[in-house]
Amino acid sequence: MADKSPLAPEKFPDLPAIDGVRLAAGACGIRYKGRTDLLLVEMAPETTAAGVFTKSKTASAPVDWCRKALKGGQAQALVVNSGNANAFTGKAGDGSVERTVAAAADVIACRPSKVFVASTGVIGEMLPDEKLTEALPKLKDALDGKSWATAAEAIMTTDTFPKAATRTVDIDGTKVTINGIAKGSGMIAPDMATMLAFVFTDAAIPAPVLQDMLNTGADKSFNSITVDSDTSTSDTLMLFATGAAGNDMFASADAPALDEFRDQLDDLLIDLAQQVVRDGEGASKFISVTVSGAENNVAAKRIALSIANSPLVKTAIAGEDANWGRIVMAVGKAGEKADRDKLSITIGGHLIAEDGLARNDYDEAPVAEHMKGQEIDILADVGIADGRATVWTCDLTHGYITINADYRS
């Protein structure tokens, strides 16, 4: 495995148990030797579910299954394997999913339509599902409420650190918890950004409300990050609510009692999404790109992603070069309205160019200092209206080439 990313958080967070959620991880040798590669999560029978999936036209068999199963709005089991994505495996891939689901439904004693599955790893190879179906019954006895770190590790592929986050929230006087785990470090772009992320809460929330909140949250988090502009066939973000906290149920995501929950959910999703960027393949710098002054927020996001995805911007940052000309180029190619003669560029809080021109008194020294740091801030105001968006990405380094020119072989 590659060295731990220099941008990794200092430590794995302490995740409390969540009433109605038990986890177990195992090693079934799908691809990796000597590490865990299978996760089983059991959830209380009344658990509601929401999901957001890749928009790829060649989505994997597990994604197809989850979309179908989600119509019921209920979940009782989640099975995740790493090492093989079960993508581009045709009808046989569907068969692998069905056998895995059947085995999990047996172990958890629930209907197959309450089992969700996700797979991540190599595309185009058959999933050796018999390894999963043999391993699942053995995981049953290992299920407990504490194994969050083990769970986050079991779903890793080229990740250099496990990713998790936790928040506590008050819903109308009832304390509830939200825990999330995620994996992803390459093939990362909207939509969806992360390959896999699973969020659990003991709050009681009806499935349509949960889906509403997840859609909004995904937009601000996983759909606002990019590593390499490539979109996986397997991207999956799911949110499960066990209801064990016993709070009152609300029929709308706009219910004021859910305000804090929504805020904290968004915050947790952004936290997880940023961890994915911090583990971007070869990343040496974490980059925030904010675009203001755009025609509207959608235009602002499109321009921000144009900057964040530009190989020339990303390599300049890798070279610690405050090459704002490349930022101008990326604003221009986004195709959204921008006033060349009102454009301003700020890096690390230092205004470099305004009204379409480099500042006369521009002092490169403090900007050069900022470029040497690990956290780079870019702000571009395009001078049209009030649209604003922030996205996050990492730089493009020799490390990315090394990892990706030699992954499969």
Add this chain to the structure above:
Amino acid sequence: MADKSPLAPEKFPDLPAIDGVRLAAGACGIRYKGRTDLLLVEMAPETTAAGVFTKSKTASAPVDWCRKALKGGQAQALVVNSGNANAFTGKAGDGSVERTVAAAADVIACRPSKVFVASTGVIGEMLPDEKLTEALPKLKDALDGKSWATAAEAIMTTDTFPKAATRTVDIDGTKVTINGIAKGSGMIAPDMATMLAFVFTDAAIPAPVLQDMLNTGADKSFNSITVDSDTSTSDTLMLFATGAAGNDMFASADAPALDEFRDQLDDLLIDLAQQVVRDGEGASKFISVTVSGAENNVAAKRIALSIANSPLVKTAIAGEDANWGRIVMAVGKAGEKADRDKLSITIGGHLIAEDGLARNDYDEAPVAEHMKGQEIDILADVGIADGRATVWTCDLTHGYITINADYRS
């Protein structure tokens, strides 16, 4: 300067003189020391002109000028400098263009509106136009019909070899010649792909017909290549027809007498565009991507560009890995219709996957051999209808990172 690209043509082609076109190159020290950086082209008074320019919203001052001047449809002079793009230079940049144009109009003795200009190089620095206006009168005596190689060299920036092509054509019994020069090796993507390309012919063709033919030709050539998906603020493709060959004029690009001219023009544009890809920054492999079976030709091109722009596909090819799973991923993320269960992938003429599955009898050896070569062919059939398109790109290597993480500083 970097070493010559391993994908460069063996030799610079022999370009014959074109009646009505004289060229001269000079060194005025805009940025580069000890090499030419200024090109002056004089054209016969009756020369017609056509142009296709960057779609960037932050286009450079010279591009703005050319768009305006092109309304007259006539050209008598072209001035190109390398080393400074005169982009993101505000009103002052427009002033630089106006002074350069005035000086050239003086030297050539023509109206300013018949002078075209192009600049390539660093963005965001003021063009030292006094260097150009001082040098232009000195170039007048050097003008001749033979200096094509010198001209192609004078417009280079990070290019590792000068780019040119020539064709001869028969228009209704009259022999005419087409010569073209181009530059570009990074910040290359539709639209427009190349940073600068200038094509000259002695054919007599009205400006609207010339523009029609250039639009079609650009689509098949410069708008079908990509190096890094980045679009320059300065991209310029122009076509000039001096009329000196004395052929009959035709009022429509569809006139059968122009068929051969159109074909040869397209062929020359594709030749130049492919040379730009062959000089792609850090390129070690030239890649042709053909998509068939798409909903229509536009959809096919969009899918082909999704494959050609994917960092994961490009790094796999750099690593000589026939990782067709990444091709499937790139088909999926294009957003165009594709039938996962009918998709087929062929690399180097070897069918690897069909009907959405890897072939049972797939023999990796000949494909691995193909991947070791310098010319890589990818064909993806997406199983929907008859749309087809081919685009060209290069691989993504450590060389690209090295060049771009250290260009300005």
